[in-house]
Amino acid sequence: MLYLLYGPDTFRSRQKLNDIIARAEALHRDKLSLLKIDLAEEDIDVLERELETPSLFAPLRFVVLNNLTDKEKIKKFEVLAEKLNLSKSKESIVVLYEENPEDKNILIKLVSEKGKVQRFDLLSKTGTVSWVTNFFLNRKIKIDADAILKIAEGIGPDLWRINNECEKLAAWAVNPKTKISTEDVLKLVVFENESNIFAVVDAVLTKNSSKAIYDLETLVTKGEDVTGIFYLLVKQFQNLSQLFALAQKGSLPANAAKILNIHPYAATKLASSLRRWPEKDLKSIFDKLAAYDLAIKTGAQDARLSLTMLASGL
Template sequence: MGQFYYTPIANAWELGDLKLFHILYGEDDFSIRESLAKTKADCGGADLGEANAVLFEGSKVSLGELTAACNTISFLAPKRLVIVEGLLSRFESKAKSRRGRTQSPELKEWVTLAEHVTNMPESTVLVLVDGKLTKANPLMKKLAPVAKVTECVPPKGTGLNNWIRARIAANGGEISPQAMRLLTDLIGNNLWVLSNEVDKLCLHAGNRRIEEDDVNSLVSYAKESNVFAMVDAIVQRRLGVASRLMHQLLDEGSAPPYLLYMITRQFRLLIQAKRLLAQRVPLNMIGSKIGETMDWKLEKTLEQARGYSIERLENTYRKLLDVDLSIKKGALEGELALDLLITELCGG
């Protein structure tokens, strides 16, 4: 499991060792996903069934819908898991614009969630999931005293080395200091990419220690080049090429969630690059603004951005988020979801 940086909150509403109300937030979405998976397993895993695992979009859900879901008794299972994504970020702008002013009617309504949580059935586990939040977030301030709050921050330095070492140890392996240094130099602290590469390295090394030569032979950016090529094919609506590259990456050991993450990340960069190009930002400054330091990747990103309108980019990004949501809900299997997604994007 990923390394977490905790913001501990006293008086978390709990039953025994299982907390009934969690808030998971931060930039490290990999660790958030792993924590969610662990919580689901603690609640019964596959035995939960569709009736006892509910997922809401925080930007759309009403307080009435959420409390009704939380107050529903679990059906033929010991627990009922309710997950809400993006509720706290709904109030981020209010944190900046309403300092020193009275609460908005919407916020006044939502702060009562703290009372509802303490009256939930003992079978319900509620989890709020969000990205990076400010300390001034007004809803977080009201809910934190009755929640177990976990801020997930991408590990760095020694923390990153410990994360890699623990992940390899969980697979029954070990890694040399030289291989560790090369691995972090090549990939950095992107845990989605690291987890994928670590799993491949462990499988390749078997019972022996992972050495520098293993990293050199297995961890390369040829795969990332194929992700770029796949996005290129999608931009040009070349379904056959995009589908072939996707299945090639899967055959080489890339997991569907990793590929979806990489495609989504690239389209997020394309949106940023497109907006900067429209603002006539100098090309030599765009790389630093979007966090892309490798020249060939920046050139490719700018080339791809020019092939899209901003409207099509934003529509594509929304489709990617919808597919991600469908996979998390269990409505679609990962590989099938990617096949359907690429077919739709190349045809749309």
């Protein structure tokens, strides 16, 4: 089989790629060989060797190709696809994964004649509202229609950011009776790319106590409501805990980002913090987060004090 997935909405194209991989894994289990080739660094010969070398242990080859932009490489790929009859092959699945291919017309024509092509444009406002609505419906979390509209209008069609903010809201709304309001969204969601907000999170993850407190106070001085930072931290530590569990099996799998449903760059950045967080420290931080979460929701203390205490104890 041969696929081309392309377009500016890399969140949905990545989901589609993960779906194709998951279906192949479910059907073939341990008989699947998965390989990713970046053609900005490798030549088509690498793909040819992979597809033509027989294997008794993994008879089905699944290859993801990035950066098939060079015209000479496209021509070589066309010859190889014809030679191996990729359009009808039951031994090989090749996915061309491109954000914005330079010679997209050539690729579209090539793949449409031999396989399947799917373009992922950025969602419209209506499409973004629908995506956010389904996010919370699938998790059985109640949210006001105006709150959904605020998320869609405030962030736009960047589903990587929207997904991150929705995950943060979901971590906050753990009580099944909670209904997320517009006021909650305004308090918790980051609508602008405020570097200091992410600086606080990064400082906590790297156990830089003094920097975390300094950046936190900078935000407070600007009048920023820091409640959203607390729940962003909750989500980040949930992801870190999952990465820790995966790493316990020996090494982080190549599809760690897929498992966590986060951007590959975010997964790589988070993984770099793992060595700073042994199991006992992770358990301790989760105990503190749970206690501070309760304190914030009951009004016993605010998010600023909770974050300051959390950072002070790093």
